[in-house]
Amino acid sequence: DTAVSQTPKYLVTQMGNDKSIKCEQNLGHDTMYWYKQDSKKFLKIMFSYNNKELIINETVPNRFSPKSPDKAHLNLHINSLELGDSAVYFCASSQEGRTVNTEAFFGQGTRLTVV
């Protein structure tokens, strides 16, 4: 009974293609995030959504577009894939409190390889 699940786990694709990564959480959280982890292991936040509303939008190429159909899902669509997009992408979720967010949980990651 996975709390935060991402699909696919592995994705190999050619440069120039468009691909999507899906994320779903069953924790009842209202906030979801996407991270990119490069080869040096740095976890960089890309986006966060709260109740389907974009909250954080870091300096990310506009080829990356998050889509949140409901608060349990946050998908990441990437257009015109480039070699530099190769990385592990993580989804996470938490609950926004009045004064403090709750504990966040991560999916297992999606390893994207662009060839």
Place this chain on the structure above:
Amino acid sequence: GIQVEQSPPDLILQEGANSTLRCNFSDSVNNLQWFHQNPWGQLINLFYIPSGTKQNGRLSATTVATERYSLLYISSSQTTDSGVYFCAAPDMRFGAGTRLTVKP
């Protein structure tokens, strides 16, 4: 956003040794988390610790929010403790991590 600095960047221990990892924040925090990324890439929750001290087996964490830092203590380290340890600020920005290698 809050800047997060972790130290040391790398740490090599002999099995059985103790260690302290540190996380400094650029502003006071009202919650923070420690994670362990194991060699298979999984991000495992260790502590959600807004303030004070928590213990879980051989691991414990202390956060002093007003002084903008948190410490993670690992006692009697084991080879399975190897991996990267991250702390995350309330806005879910991460430090660069501490890469721990425990040798048998």
